[in-house]
Amino acid sequence: MSVWIGIDLGTQSVRALAVTGDGDVLGAAGRPLTSHRDGPRHEQDPEQWWRELAAATREALRDVPPERVSGVAVAATSGTILLTDAAGRALTPALMYDDRRADADRVNEAGARVWERLGYRRMQPNWALPKLLWLLDAAGSSAGRAATGPARRGALAGARAAHQSDFVNRRLVGHEVATDLSNALKTGVDLIEERWPDEVLGLVPGGMLPEVVRPGTRLGVVCEAAAAQTGIPAGTPVIAGTTDGCAAQLGAGALRVGSWNSVLGTTLVLKGVTKELIHDPLGVVYSHRAPDGSWLPGGASSTGAGVLTRDLPGRDLDALSHSAARLGVPPAVTYPLVSRGERFPFAAPDAEGFTLGDPADDVERYAAILLGAAFVERLCFDYLDLLGAPVDGELILTGGATRSAYWTRLRADVLGRPVTLRENAEPAMGMAVLAGGDPGRMIRTRAVVDPSGADLREPYLRFVSELERRGWLDATAARHARERSAR
Template sequence: MYIGIDVGTSAVKAAAFDHAGRELAVEASPVGLALHEGRVEQDMYEVYSAVVGVLGRLTVRVPGPVDLAGLTGQGDGVWLVDEQGLPVRSALSWMDGRAHELLDRWFADGTFETVFRRTGSAMFPGCPGPLLAWLDRHEPKSLDAAATALYCKDMVFRRLTGAPAGTDVSDASMPFLDPRTRTYDDGVVELLGLGHRRGLLAPVGDPITTAEARGEGLPAGTRLANGPYDLPACALGAGVTSPGDGLLIVGTCLAALVATTDLDLTGEPAGLYISTDRPGHRLRAMPAMVGTAALDWVLSTTGVRHEEVDALLAETPPGAHGVRVLPYFAPSGERAPFVEPRLRAELTGVSLESTKGDLIRATCEGIGYAARHCLTAAGLTGTLAVCGGGTRSSAWMRLLADVLGRPLRVVEGEVGARGAVMAAAERHGIPLDTAAWTRPTRIVEPDADRAAYYSVGFEDHLGRLTAARDRSR
């Protein structure tokens, strides 16, 4: 039995797989978020306790020896720990917005663009650079008490194994890592005013050294590997490794990833390059803020239940009778494939004749256009895999295939946990049938006529988006 652990933002999951990649069982536990005036934090003790809990339940439910475990989790944020790996304060989530004024200044003075040109990382308020700089200005005692600024999975790995503090190249990619050397760019650290805090950055393993579990949740002696974090873990679990192939994660936020061996630091600063275990191989990532959260808001506002979505999409034609949605509902605006913190959603073409189905379809179409924008910017030229909670709607997947104009390799189940196991197996030299482990659940083909219609609609979407961006400035 192999176990994949995925420490998400709102839930911790552990999945058991057999050697052929069949998902045997999954255990999950919710974890809380403390939200207050744009600040989003998580209790590290609660998160770690949830990890131990789901592992304990899973190993009881699926008895037998655990041959290997892989760990992944949410990226970005700041998880400060002391020399023993214990929390110094609550973790600052990737969703945290307290550093937005600092980032605004970096936009204005050119720091934001300079960092992108050097590292390929378009910073946002919840990534470690702005958060560490904010703490240094407003809460220096927390940094004084910390030994290391880790990422989520690194904190869990340290506690499970007692291994020295460290991270892997994927998490380190934002925002300090030079993707060419796969080491921290000390010039960027200085540029963000953090030179005197350089010692807090977690040492980067390439990949990070594996270790054995101490017996909390996993049986003592279980071989455990740390990383990659959730986005590249999902790419690995979906079989997205060949240059040009892509993955779209349809979750609370959209994440578009394209495998590449190129490094283009020109063009509009947005997204990031995620380094992987293989030197020279990267993922061009456009992790947008728009996603299923936009649809959830529309469903809640209209009183439509999730189980009604497929029927409403089926009874409403493409174009939603003229209703259009720019689905940028996030309070922090958008971060990919462009950065526009003040951009807001727009709903147009509505009349007294518009139906709930029109609103739902227009929202799904708008999210699809945003996904196409991200994938185009990321350089998609090959096959496209899709995973995430949105794949549960078969009608939405058909609509998405039409909007994107390409077949979708739908991969269901705990894809991030699957990728974590595959990474762990590679690091330990355990051969796996990767084709079997990444086999899609189904293939969704686009309809040629609808794809042609949506190709025109996408150009209209880009025009309306340009006008909305101009108004937001």
């Protein structure tokens, strides 16, 4: 039976899985990664990515017969970018997904027509294209401080832009590779025409951007040098991967139109499948392109379980969950913002957490946080429905929050629908599927949790009204949430 290698190249670690066509994990390994942070600066050493990836794959493949390995794919953080030379060697540190030193005004002025057509309207400063221009200016200034304009750019003749996955894929195959549409989204690729638009090509030197292909496209095969370092047999097909969020969606099995993956960990991320591109007037929902040409809309909230460690430090969360299950409907609800500002299902940079009601103890405070996160999740689906996205398919819950049976049942009650839990929905599993596996056989369901029948509409609508009263939630979105609750 074939074995597929999935690699998740993240921020804090790299993870490798060796998975059979029936979903059995024959080998797994991870290695830590280090970052350099200073205020808005967040960088990593690209060479460390390769060293730790090679170590992780060697360990994961230790007991796997080489002749069974049939493909490998790599997922990486969205918006991470660096400059390399023509041989693939790093010329700059990698600017990570949340590096905020760039300014997006220039790219938004140049690409306004394209961004509007693609549905997200504006780029954020931490997206890859603004950071690429920042790298060009910074590196050009360092190489030729007396030069300006074309002369400064000339100091970087032959440089290439590389996303995180591009850097390691080039090492795997031993020559230049195309980038995938998923990682190229935040660099300004036209996802409709599947090419770089003129607006982007006019901002960077010619030949700097790689070709683009859909995720799932064969990029080449593992070369002898990479095989010696990684343990992946030479000649193994290397498949274009995706961003980590799309990889998690693939691992969760949210593959059909109308199905959604809701990832609730430190923060909340929703990703689904639609036949048509979704346009969001607020710009809080943007879409990736799936391997089959369908669309993968989603958004990331600042709500999440990170509030629990901040507001209930050192508490036994399992014990609190057990006690909260006896409360019935929680007497209070907290809007649990991990940091100031909200990104989805509405844009409110000044939003702050609040509590409706007066929790009497830690159990009620815990339940209020969990209920508030579930309400935000419900509001996300109400907003997606308002935009015309189909939301009636399978709903798969993943992330650390699924370890709490109480929280999972509470979310099912708030959503008013069954929710599915998978055995293994990590991004590396999604990449094993993309590398060539059959998702119908590889992705296993752990449980389907039905709502208990508890009626939480009244506290949900009070929560929606409070968000509207504070001026964060648009009146149209609030009205749609009320109408949908009444159905």
